[in-house]
Amino acid sequence: MRTLLGVLLALALGALFWWGMQTKDERSELPSALAGRAAPTFDLELLPGARTAWGERLDLSDYLGKKPIILNFWASWCYPACYEEAPILEAAWRRWKDRVLFVGVNTQDEVDKAEKFVEQFGITFPNVYDPRGRVGIDYGMYGVPETFAISADGRVLQRHAGSIGAEKLEAMIREVLP
Amino acid sequence: MKRWLWVLILALGLAGAQTVGNEPPPDLSPQVFEIAKKLRCPVCRGESAAESSAGVTEEMRRQIAEMLAEGKSEDEIIQYFVDRYTEWILYEPPKRGLGLVVWLAPVLGLGLFGLGLFGYLKAAARRAAESEAVSDDELARVEAELGREDVP
Numbered sequence: 001m002r003t004l005l006g007v008l009l010a011l012a013l014g015a016l017f018w019w020g021m022q023t024k025d026e027r028s029e030l031p032s033a034l035a036g037r038a039a040p041t042f043d044l045e046l047l048p049g050a051r052t053a054w055g056e057r058l059d060l061s062d063y064l065g066k067k068p069i070i071l072n073f074w075a076s077w078c079y080p081a082c083y084e085e086a087p088i089l090e091a092a093w094r095r096w097k098d099r100v101l102f103v104g105v106n107t108q109d110e111v112d113k114a115e116k117f118v119e120q121f122g123i124t125f126p127n128v129y130d131p132r133g134r135v136g137i138d139y140g141m142y143g144v145p146e147t148f149a150i151s152a153d154g155r156v157l158q159r160h161a162g163s164i165g166a167e168k169l170e171a172m173i174r175e176v177l178p
Numbered sequence: 179m180k181r182w183l184w185v186l187i188l189a190l191g192l193a194g195a196q197t198v199g200n201e202p203p204p205d206l207s208p209q210v211f212e213i214a215k216k217l218r219c220p221v222c223r224g225e226s227a228a229e230s231s232a233g234v235t236e237e238m239r240r241q242i243a244e245m246l247a248e249g250k251s252e253d254e255i256i257q258y259f260v261d262r263y264t265e266w267i268l269y270e271p272p273k274r275g276l277g278l279v280v281w282l283a284p285v286l287g288l289g290l291f292g293l294g295l296f297g298y299l300k301a302a303a304r305r306a307a308e309s310e311a312v313s314d315d316e317l318a319r320v321e322a323e324l325g326r327e328d329v330p
Contacts, residue, residue, distance in 0.1 A: 033264040108233040133237045140262035143221040143234070 032148070032159035033140045039064055039071075039150045040138040044128035047106060049118050054126040058103065065154040068100045068176035070147060070169070073136055075106060076113040078144040081163035085145055086121040088166050093125040096173055102126075107144055108133040152178045210243045213252055217259055218269050226269045 034040070043059040063069060072089055074082040093102040104127035106114040111129060118127060130136070139148060142161055149158040149172040158172050214228035219235045227235040238259070245255045259267045312320075 033260075033262055108237075132240070133234055134241070136234065137237060137241065137259075137262060140264070141220070141234075 032156055034148075034156040035159070036155055036157070039069070039148070039154055039156050040135070042105075042128070042130075042135045042138070044105075044130055044135070047111065047114055047118060047127045047129050049115055050126045053124075058126050058128050060103065063101050063103075064150070066152070068152045068173070068178070069150040070100055070102045070173065070176075071105065071139070071150060072102065072148075072164075073105045073107050073139070073141050073144050073146045074117075075109045075144045076117040077109065082117075082145045085147075085163045085165075086117070086123065088164065088169060090121055090123050090125070092166070092169050092173065097125070099177060100173055103128065105130050105135050107136050107141075147172070149173070149176045151176045206239055206243050207246070209246060210239050213242050213246075213255055214239050216256060216269050218267050220263065220267070 039060070041059070041061040041064060043057060043061070045056065046054050046058050060069075070089075070092075072085075074086070076082070089102065089104075096102075102125035104123070104125060106127055106129050108131060109129075110131075114127070114129065117123075128135075136144075136146075139146075139156075139159075145163055147160045147164045147169070148156055151157050157176055160168060160172065164172075211228045214235070215226045217227040217238065219225045219227050219230035219232055221232045221234055222230050227238045241258075242255055245258065250258075256268070265272055
């Protein structure tokens with residue numbers, strides 16, 4: 001009887017250890033504290049390459065509540081995740097730009113490195129520069145890259161932590177479309 | 179004389195370097211670190227926002243300092259981060275709901291361990307007492323055996 005109990009206890013501990021090793025990074029599973037709430041606004045300088053088309057600064061409140069927004073936090077030092085998703089984001093922007101606004105928030109980076117990243121991937125959607133990472137904290141961001149889907153009425157509907165794939169991005173866009 | 183001067187400069191430099199390493203940066207008050215200690219670093223594992231050198235925690239400490247300068251209380255500052263990150267951001271889980279389980283589990287575990295240990299020790303003591311108890315017949319037999327051996 002005792003031997004059986006010992007074996008069962010060892011098996012239970014082994015199973016617990018295995019489960020712990022299998023568990024994914026909890027941060028990607030966490031819901032956003034902002035889910036369903038109004039998206040925090042910001043007014044930041046645009047990266048130099050985007051200024052011709054979008055002006056010196058981008059004030060998110062000018063766009064909130066007018067059309068859906070896909071907000072993506074990234075940095076040039078975030079390798080490989082940000083490098084993997086950059087072409088996917090640009091392709092989706094080209095496809096959906098009439099109906100959805102894409103805004104990139106370059107976080108805790110250097111302007112020249114960020115600009116080089118934008119040129120490397122031929123990114124045409126507006127990217128603001130947030131060297132302190134203040135906006136990331138306002139959105140409860142755990143780490144770059146992270147993508148938020150904001151509805152046409154200005155509420156945060158979804159959050160995706162980590163590099164975003166084409167399918168997931170498409171699903172997020174469809175969810176925010178009016 | 180010159181050599182002594184160099185030794186003095188070196189000693190002062192070493193003392194200065196040690197002080198710098200153990201104290202928070204001069205632009206942030208110890209109160210900032212006290213509050214940051216109660217918050218998790220969002221990009222690390224098992225580190226508080228006070229210990230981590232990640233960029234996001236630097237910004238968190240800076241925001242704490244700014245809010246303190248604005249006259250906000252510790253509770254208001256912590257709530258500011260909870261509003262953005264949920265209670266996940268608290269370094270120590272709250273003592274209610276599911277968080278209470280985390281606090282009670284070690285006490286419960288220790289209690290169960292103590293109970294198990296008590297049971298085991300009690301059983302061991304009983305076994306020892308049983309093995310020590312020798313019946314009268316057995317004693318008489320052993321004495322008889324010994325008596326026989328004494329006879330040359």
